[in-house]
Amino acid sequence: MKSLFEQQWQTYRTVLEHDAMEHRAVAAATGKELQIWLAQRPAHRPLPTLVDLGCGDLARMADLFRTLPLGAYTGLDLAASVLPLAAQAMGEAPFPCRWEQGDLLAWAERPNPLADGNQPERVDVIHSAFAIHHLSDSQKIQFLRGARQRIETDGLLLWVDVFQNEDDTRETYLDRYIDRVRHWPALNTLQIQAIVEHMQACDWPAQRGTIETIAAQEGWSWRWAWRGTSGSEALAVLQPCSLKNAITP
Template identity: 50%
Template sequence: MDLFARQWATYQILVEHNLMEHREISNATTGAIQQWLALREEQTQAVSMVDLGCGDLGQLAPLLQTLPLEKYVGLDLTQAVLPLAQRNLGSVPYPCFWEHGDLMNWACSNPNDQFDLIHSSFALHHLDQDQKLLFLEGARERIETNGLFIWVDVFLPNQESRLDYLSRYFNRINQWPGLCQTQRESITQHIQTHDFPANRGWLEKQARALGWSFCWAWNGQHNAEAVALLQPI
């Protein structure tokens, strides 16, 4: 079994056991999009959407199949997930574009190609603090005036250091069912190396300084996973 297959098998266990509250996140995302659509002035106008770090769409596909989209762009750094996403989405009445690429490159290129709806799930925590600011600045240029940016991720509680957060999260991983020790160690190593969650208060302040309104649509029970809603102001 290659590395991607091993990682994907582990991810499926996380979803199956709802270890990162994927079901609650899906419900919160659905509710946020539906409320936003209801408040849009041009309610009959189709919506353009980009999904940054789309993964296999295992959780989001049922919602996407119901949305009045003009077009959908699914972008992911892992090319192997794109055929899985296309298969899970199935037949929909709008054009879909599947792009192998980096979300930072997306944010910092072609500001004239704007979207009504930006969605990113468990991807932006891989960026360091400076990169997050560059992403927010670039994404601000790529969203339509009445648009919505849904940021699903893990975040640091105020006053908690990354080191303390990691220690707390690792203790949580050790209690997750369905995983062998090798899988637990692999997840822990990945998080230690690649995860840099934003501090909540810092993120709120910086987002507003860069021209976004900001609110929390949902907060998970573990003081980590959350859904943030950003809109251009």
């Protein structure tokens, strides 16, 4: 089944252009967190690798990623059709880029490739924006468990997404968000209907509090770095637990 993103590419572009989900602010907050993490990284370490899970067309993030001192970037998305758009948005980057069609949960559960000397090769930074909420609650636990194995012990997981409040049910969350969508600018009735149908079928935002507890059980420290004005969109900064509190707000 094609995703909303594939069927309604122009709809998502319109949402982005009008900044209805506050992509600009969350991109700025993401950039700030990456700079803090890069600044505390020892100079002798190799340039870090970054995997972007559910990269989409990179319309908002390419300008930031291109400026980072990375050793390599991998953009992964379920929708093969977005990958050429992402590659085009990234353009000439000063590091190698790979584009991979695939499922982010399958990526997290994949064993680490063996590097030279047969040591497992881990990723330094995992970024995922507005994609993990498509996983069910049990799949989100599997994702956190798998990603913990795939990331370096001093790595960084930047999880940008929509989240439910602790007192929300999925129904109260969806009612509130759908009411908001109905007031988003520049969308026609069919586009609003497509977004609402997509949300009802595919959106399973993690509940704040519950997901923090689960993340701790799976070996992650958790810090909220940014929250959008509507309260749903947010950036969570996760690190393997041994480095808990290594980054100060």
